[in-house]
Amino acid sequence: MSADILVDVNHLVKTYGPLRAVDDLSFQVKRGEIVGLLGPNGAGKSTTMKVLTCYLVADGGTASVAGVSIDVDPVEVRRHIGYLPENAPLYTEMRVKEYLEFAGRLRGMPAARRRERIDWAVKACGLEAKYMSPIGALSRGYRQRVGLAQAVLHDPDLLILDEPTSGLDPIQLIEIRKLIMEIGKTKTVFFSTHIMQEVEAVCNRALIINRGRLAADGSPSELKTKLGVNNLENAFLKATGHEALTA
Amino acid sequence: MNATLSILRRELGAYFNTPIGYVIIVFFLLITCFIYVTQLFQAGSADMRGYFGLLPFFLMLFVPAISMRLWAEERKLGTLELLMTMPVKSWQAVLGKFLAGFTFVFIMLALTFLIPLTLYILGNPDTGTIIGGYLGGLVLGMVYLAIGSFASSLTSDQIVAFIIGISINFLFFLMGYQPVLDWIKDFSPLVSSVVQRFGVDYHFESIARGVVDSRDIVYALTITGLFLFLNVLVIDRRR
Numbered sequence: 049m050s051a052d053i054l055v056d057v058n059h060l061v062k063t064y065g066p067l068r069a070v071d072d073l074s075f076q077v078k079r080g081e082i083v084g085l086l087g088p089n090g091a092g093k094s095t096t097m098k099v100l101t102c103y104l105v106a107d108g109g110t111a112s113v114a115g116v117s118i119d120v121d122p123v124e125v126r127r128h129i130g131y132l133p134e135n136a137p138l139y140t141e142m143r144v145k146e147y148l149e150f151a152g153r154l155r156g157m158p159a160a161r162r163r164e165r166i167d168w169a170v171k172a173c174g175l176e177a178k179y180m181s182p183i184g185a186l187s188r189g190y191r192q193r194v195g196l197a198q199a200v201l202h203d204p205d206l207l208i209l210d211e212p213t214s215g216l217d218p219i220q221l222i223e224i225r226k227l228i229m230e231i232g233k234t235k236t237v238f239f240s241t242h243i244m245q246e247v248e249a250v251c252n253r254a255l256i257i258n259r260g261r262l263a264a265d266g267s268p269s270e271l272k273t274k275l276g277v278n279n280l281e282n283a284f285l286k287a288t289g290h291e292a293l294t295a
Numbered sequence: 296m297n298a299t300l301s302i303l304r305r306e307l308g309a310y311f312n313t314p315i316g317y318v319i320i321v322f323f324l325l326i327t328c329f330i331y332v333t334q335l336f337q338a339g340s341a342d343m344r345g346y347f348g349l350l351p352f353f354l355m356l357f358v359p360a361i362s363m364r365l366w367a368e369e370r371k372l373g374t375l376e377l378l379m380t381m382p383v384k385s386w387q388a389v390l391g392k393f394l395a396g397f398t399f400v401f402i403m404l405a406l407t408f409l410i411p412l413t414l415y416i417l418g419n420p421d422t423g424t425i426i427g428g429y430l431g432g433l434v435l436g437m438v439y440l441a442i443g444s445f446a447s448s449l450t451s452d453q454i455v456a457f458i459i460g461i462s463i464n465f466l467f468f469l470m471g472y473q474p475v476l477d478w479i480k481d482f483s484p485l486v487s488s489v490v491q492r493f494g495v496d497y498h499f500e501s502i503a504r505g506v507v508d509s510r511d512i513v514y515a516l517t518i519t520g521l522f523l524f525l526n527v528l529v530i531d532r533r534r
Contacts, residue, residue: 103380123384124382131380133373133380134373137372138374138377139305139374142308153301154298156298
């Protein structure tokens with residue numbers, strides 16, 4: 049496998065009891081790509097991310113990140129990943145400073161590097177004004193930024209973001225998108241979203257998942273061509289077996 | 296080790312950054328000191344035997360309140376997902392949280408220092424029994440904490456964690472409770488004596504007198520180890 053391929057997913061299966069949340073899913077992500085993961089709610093996007101970050105164990109198939117298999121060395125896999133779960137779950141009683149310090153320590157970063165990276169992450173995510181605020185006092189937009197800061201702190205190869213823009217107002221949306229694009233210049237980003245304009249604006253590749261399976265894979269323009277539609281909304285609808293909107 | 300210490304620090308901070316830690320400590324001190332003071336004036340003797348006799352019961356109730364938030368809250372808030380996607384092994388997280396809870400129990404017990412202090416002012420108490428009693432309390436707290444931490448890992452609801460914790464503690468208490476043992480003795484004296492050895496009372500009744508036997512320590516460490524191990528299993532099983 050070439051050093052080019054950062055994420056390699058092969059026939060991945062994850063079941064919750066009788067429900068096959070991820071059903072024979074295969075795809076690859078190359079270094080430097082910004083990949084958007086699209087799909088209806090319940091399609092298996094979050095589950096796929098939880099398996100990649102080794103929060104969940106796959107029931108079938110294999111996956112590897114930076115050449116490390118998720119069943120062989122999950123702790124090592126996690127070292128390569130910066131992860132932001134849906135709704136940015138953070139410890140609300142901690143201050144931003146304390147939380148980032150904690151994250152840095154858990155990542156095994158020595159003091160000097162930690163300080164340097166926290167300074168960088170705070171600047172990159174626009175958190176200077178909120179550095180000493182308790183996380184519980186922050187708006188959703190700022191909490192998302194703290195979550196992002198924690199994800200980029202250790203300078204990981206791969207960023208996995210689960211709906212990083214959900215629930216944000218238009219201004220916050222643009223800020224986060226700018227951030228993702230900025231980070232995407234040097235890192236590989238894999239994020240899920242429902243917002244088509246985001247995919248058009250930010251991603252150079254999109255994966256459409258439906259019912260645990262891959263429905264489409266390609267750059268936004270490729271997808272539109274392949275599915276014979278003029279916008280991504282329709283690409284999404286057609287790929288998931290619905291009628292395209294003509295309006 | 297670094298990860299365990301970081302988690303310990305954070306968890307201990309969480310106890311004192313929110314009202315919960317203070318509420319538990321204040322309540323514990325109020326109730327135990329009140330009971331002790333009324334007993335002191337009734338019994339009229341300058342020792343802590345009465346206090347250490349009651350301590351196991353108070354710990355049985357209070358320690359689950361200390362441990363109930365360790366895992367249940369993280370599950371409920373969703374922060375467990377971030378914690379367990381860090382490059383941290385499950386046992387490091389379990390140990391870190393457990394040690395934080397234990398430090399809290401230590402602080403809580405240490406804050407009862409005014410009791411022995413007043414005894415030293417009023418009379419001439421036996422230092423050995425007092426030290427033995429506190430040590431026993433700490434060890435018992437450690438056991439209940441491991442049980443409570445395990446209980447917390449089973450659910451996302453702190454109240455349920457509390458109840459499961461108390462229930463398991465109560466079960467261990469029953470195994471040393473004489474009427475229950477007598478009842479079992481009717482069926483089999485052998486089973487009865489075996490069950491008795493699992494009971495908390497059997498091992499800690501001597502603590503009240505300040506006698507700490509190495510076998511009791513082994514018992515405590517075994518039960519603690521068992522429940523910490525189960526805790527790790529549960530945390531991994533969710534995967």
